[in-house]
Amino acid sequence: MxxxxxxxxxxxxxxxxKVIRMLPIKGEVNVKVGDTVEADKIVAATYMPGDVYPLNMANLLAVPPKDVASLMLHKEGEKIEEGEPLAQTAGIFGKFKKIYKSPYSGTVETISDVTGQVILRGPDIPVEVRAYISGKVIDVAPEVGCTVENxxxxxxxxxxxxxxxxxxxxxxxxxxxxxxxxxxxxxxxxxxxxxxxxxxxxxxxxxxxxxxxxxxxxxxxxxxxxxxxxxxxxxxxxxxxxxxxxxxxxxxxxxxxxxxxxxxxxxxxxxxxxxxxxxxxxxxxxxxxxxxxxxLDAGSTDAEPEHSGGFLELGKPLRIIRDPYFGMIGTVKALPSDPHVLGSGSKARVLEVELNTGEAVIVPRANVELIEV
Amino acid sequence: MTIDLENINVILATDCGSTTTKAILIEKVDGTYRQTYRGEAPTTVEKPFANVTIGVTNSVTEVGELASRQLTNEDGTIKQPAKDGDGCDLYISTSSAGGGLQMMVAGVIAEMTAASAKRAALGAGAIVMDVISSNDKRRPHEQIQRIRELRPDMILISGGTDGGTTEKVVQLAELIAPAKPQPRFGSEYEMPIIYAGNKDASDEVQKSLEEDWIDLAVVENLRPKLEQENLGPARDKIHDVFLEHVMAHAPGYNMLMDWTDADIMPTPGAVGDILQTIAKKDGINVVGVDIGGATTDVFSVFDETFNRTVSANLGMSYSISNVCAEATMPNVLRWVHFDMDERQLRNRVKNKMIRPTTIPQSLESLIFEQAVAREALRLAYKQHKEFATTLKGVQQQRTVGDTFSQQSSGNTIVDNMKLNLLVASGGVLSHAPSMNQTAMMLVDAFEPEGCTNLAKDSIFMMPHLGVLSAVHPEAASQVFERDCLIYLGTCIAAKGAGRIGKPCFTWSLTGDVTASGTSNFGDLDLIAMGPEQTGTITCEPAKGFDLGAGNGKKVTHEVRGGTVGLIIDGRGRPLGLPTDRQECQQTISQWVENMKLYEEMEQAVCTA
CATH class of the missing domain: 3.50.30 (Glucose Oxidase; domain 1)
Structure with a gap:
């Protein structure tokens, strides 16, 4: 063999x-073990942290980085809408204040006093995972996902x-x-x-x-x-x-x-x-x-036995997957053990294939795949 | 662990590749270390085995059977020490299984600190997934998005020279923290980040990366001054983190690490080490190439400066379709001396990609694959030359004499005229039915100039010898010289261009073989010169051609023969092929005939 x-x-x-349906990060699982689901059922959902937008506030306001925090109108963790003032300079004698409006909606994540960089995080992005196949939920990993089987x-x-x-x-x-x-x-x-x-x-x-x-x-x-x-x-x-x-x-x-x-x-x-x-x-x-x-409907017929596949044996049907016989179907006729010199000049282990046309050809073992008929 | 080098007589080395685990046995024979047996078995990192040691035991068992030496214990572990004809004294291993070491690097300026960081990562044997820099033309949120998508094994951050501005590198660190990149192996593990930038910024960088999911290590700046690179500490740290995090989380590696007598090295890192050792020992410039199914690695040592590049999508099976897409089909077909149907070829290429383990059966198929290999190698070497440069950003002191030669910083250090040895490895080069084919794939793709020795790694044992050179340099050096390299011969090629048929250079060979002649522009000739034969060649180039001494200047080189012989290449450099398809086919046909590329194998097929 x-x-x-x-x-x-x-x-x-x-x-x-069995198919495991997982969220990329923790969230909510909408099904429980034993539920029957359709392929398009949303079995788990969560929100991914939104996109991140760095703003070089020190440059935008033309102030030293260490002053940025004190000029912020929204502190770390606070929400802000697009167009709302985000930071404001002190101005000269209370006048000529420079206001910077937020270009995005989101939350102020960090304010750096070293670089003067402010990081805004956009709104959370919803992520939904569907069942993909209709079947029964056989396992649930809390906050992560479930396994559907059929x-x-x-x-x-x-x-x-x-x-x-x-x-x-x-x-x-x-x-x-x-x-x-x-x-x-x-x-x-x-x-x-x-x-x-x-x-x-x-x-x-x-x-x-x-x-x-x-x-x-x-x-x-x-x-x-x-x-x-x-x-x-x-x-x-x-x-x-x-x-x-x-x-x-x-x-x-x-x-x-x-x-x-x-x-x-x-x-x-x-x-x-x-x-x-x-x-x-x-x-x-x-x-x-x-x-x-x-x-399939559960239990309508017995499961097909596992095919042993992967072993070349005399008489087994196969397909040639490389030129010059690409796509041709045949059966294993002989399995010589010694390497054979191919038309390319390389030496390789080969097999003899009897094609459906009746013709017998020599093919490298690497160039065939077993098929089931 | 202390190893008593005096008492080491039997060495076992394995290389766990993505698909195959290769084991070699090195034994002391008459006082000299020689590679004696080799064996291989499929790598077992993936399911259903999910334990690398199974493949190691299988490959070692094969070696043991061939050597009639029991190398494994009943439980599959390596039998040590050597006693009564069984076991070994030293066991070492390299690994690139499971995709090898995958890294993301970041630096402030793409051409300066980011390039140095990339060099450090590549030199340590990593695949660099992406390089983030302040000037990479991506907007910050796009960079963050990219960091999020990647699942690297570790991240290397550099930036700024010591004493310089800290702001930019801290900004870079501030991008990484909110992106929360996930490590490749298991989300519950901490993401290793190495900081090797401006030392004055390290506190601020640490503050920015103070997260429970980050394991931060700070090492010396890899670019302490603009004109100085200090890659050693970063490379060493990468290696430590590779062992502590990546290897420890890969299936079965904890066990393998217990078995080995020295740290496991990433395969390309080990290849780089042995090439550097040899270049230094012999005082030569070396280029090595390893072309695989998915990637092509190029290593070079010029004037003791080592560089390595990985062309991630240039390879002969998984990536064959990408080679054809990048090179374009007309460029591939220019190496083929007969007509082929392009539509059909495109299907063949894709079929090879989706079923990567198939091999060429017909001569036509082999010639086409070797044409693709030439283009893959050419593109990989081009990328290597663009990467292996002098340090960019260094101010040049100019004199009046430099007025007409505006040398800028960042020039490639790869100089084919200075290249002494070109080493080939990887399936399409190592397993070519004739060594003449291997030699010509190298010459056509790399275009060596002047006098260059060509060799191939007999059974791809450079990784084993690389890790061995760290433990037992003498054994590594002896095996490299005696068993690793197969010398193909020497290529003599002139730089310059001329008119077809007009003299390019005259040459005269003395020594074990005596011959002389004139190489006209466009000629390619092969002179028989066996592996044990050496000689002296004197060449006199025509005006406009250079063989190493300058335009039209006479030059003398010592040459050695090989399994192929002495290649007299009058085709000029850069190598140009006729653009007309018919004319190109005729030219290639002539070269194929002169180099006896497919003659021997046709005979072999006839007599088989």
Whole structure:
């Protein structure tokens, strides 16, 4: 038995999915253990300390820093509204006083007699955390957040953009190898999670955005299309904060690549169900992949057994994930133990793959991923 | 702890990288320290293991199996001392796992104290996430917002010269307190802040940062005078804080710290140490590069001044897409001598980014990756040159003689003509199927001038040797010379530009190999000269070209051979490639052929 260097992405029809919903700082948790929540329920909320605005008051009033504190009309901890006088000079014989009006609303945080700097803090910023998936609250961390759990079908994508969203699944194509074009999108898909087959075109993504689609998922996309959609060349794969009005998830890779048939069938089986989608991707240490979660009715079927995944064995289905056979599907035919000289001249451990076309090819072990059929 | 150097015969060293933990064994063989075995295992900092020592034990076990030496006890700890053919006398380690040491630095003026603070942080082996300064063109609230967003392991504040104005540096401290930056590991820990600025401002800075969530340390000013940098105390403190806070909070490191006989060092800091040791010992100028999947580190020692830069988003897997975006695809493709479809290439690059562990299978794929590597290295070296400068802000005393050479402060100290040794490490350079490819990636990207030795770190053991040099300099030096470096050869290149086909320089080689010739502008030739062979080369540059002695002046250099040989580079500096795509392909094809870049491997594939 040998290890596959790139284990496939998780795709399962049923698993217990838990999601921890945490506030960035302490606040109020609005749910209790045992509550049933919808995906859009605000489970915890708080206020972040507002933005900070430093003002060089000594310069603004043209006085030495040590005099600033005595000229302040509002002391540390006091609230002030925009336009209200914040500081005032003594003037000459009580006249010609210079008044400085606050450019922001907020609270006076500090007054420095060394630098003459005054720090204003703006109004608190509300932060709300939603449940993200519908399910049951199974744990509450007081003042911090909660854990929501549900049985769910789970599909991990390989790359995405845009953050958390949810909507009902709508299949827009007939087969997993069909390109998703603008013609496949329509107005009645507003708020839906639209699923395509192979490559999605940039026109399709633009049409989806125009129709108010929540998320669009397909097998592949061209990098050129991604660039056209984003308006810039994505250099580093840390995504999720894009504000494009739609979440985009690619399940297989870049180029014209069909969605894995198991994934496509899973989406089809759950058409009309609500799904939660997150496009956030981080390909670094602590890798994060985009995901589609389809909450299920509790206990309707048994949980799918854990797939052992990750081990190359004779006969196991796999996909080649690098040129010159990129995207091709086959099975493990042989696992020679000795390193093999590749076409590139490098020596590497390889495997023999029998492609679906019947052809047998030699591929580095690093360039395959196991799939489930 | 006192170590009896006399009785050290077996040394075990590990380097815990982000993905792999590498272990090497060094043994005293016939009175000389030699690196004998190596092993590796996946790093186990992340879940589900979340304990770095598991990966260490696995890699050490592999070394032990190869060496037929029991190196671990039953509980996985390192067996010490060496006895009856088992165990080791000294165990040391470096680490860059979990993203290494991540710092934010702040200084009053971007080009002066902030630059010095950045140098101190980089020299200590950190990744600098951001540099905040009074003149960085961001408004104060934007700076505070940025400080809030970052989750550094520690913050270094500098600013002002001793005896100078205190106001600006106190202002800087006043920005940090309300921003309340959160440390990367666990919000319940205190944020370590090191102050290394104007000593007269330290009381006020301490007052500004008097918060229960801050652990403030004050050290000597890292820029006590404009014309003087004093980075040592700040670097030492960074190292202490790294051990006390960062390492102590990383999974399993408390245990690992108990195992080691010397402090764990950040990997890049250790590489910097060994390069400095070697540069000093041999009296040479050195540039070292380590190109990884996500980042590229460049180290340089010129006239005993050490500099290090980390190009955080220039790398060959996670960051490959960023290299193509920054360099632009036409610049990458100029190194490829055949047509490639750009739309398809863009998809390939992104697929490598999202599945970073794949390797090039076809020759076409390899050539493209090496083209990307040239651009990544070129950009990383450019950033390094811009950073490694003389101190900015220092007043220059001018004489009448300087009237026509308006030298300003802040010039780069990186001078390719003075460079003696260029050392390569990192996957794409170390694992290239042919060493000729490694040599040419170095020459094309770094453009060495005059006479430069090229070498590669055989199995990336510079980090191990760096930390060893702090404990046992003799052992480190012996292993570095005998086992660490593989000499590729020497590159002879002229600075200047001319017309294609016109003479650039004539050369004559004597010694173990005798040869002579004329290198015309645009020529690139390879002279066979083995690793044990040395010689003397005399070059006479044509007018407009310089080989180290000045424009058109004759020069003599001692040269050594290597696994590649002697490279006679008449392409001029700076290196220019034809802008016309067809013409460029023809030029590159000629160079590829002359340097035998892909010949040997084609044969290997045929005979395999």
């Amino acid at each position: 040998a290890h596959a260097y790139t284990p496939g992405l998780k795709v399962t029809s049923r698993m217990t999915y 049985d769910a079908a789970f599909i991990q994508g390989i790359f995405g953009i845009g953050g958390e969203t949810f909507g009902n699944i709508k299949i827009a194509v007939d087969t997993a190898d069909q390109t998703l074009t603008a013609a496949d999108l329509s107005e009645d898909m507003r708020g839906c999670v639209v699923v395509g087959g192979a490559r999605m075109t940039v026109e399709a993504i633009e049409a989806a955005r125009k129709f108010g689609v929540a998320a669009i998922v397909s097998g592949g996309m061209d990098d050129q299309d991604l660039r056209d959609f984003l308006g810039y060349d994505l250099g580093v794969a840390i995504t999720g904060s894009e504000k494009k009005g739609i979440t985009v998830v690619v399940t297989e890779g870049f180029g014209d690549i069909s969605m894995a048939s198991r994934t496509f069938e899973l989406f089809k089986a759950f058409e009309g169900h609500e799904a939660s989608v997150n496009g956030a991707t981080q390909i670094r240490a602590g890798v994060m992949r985009p995901e589609i979660i389809i909450p």
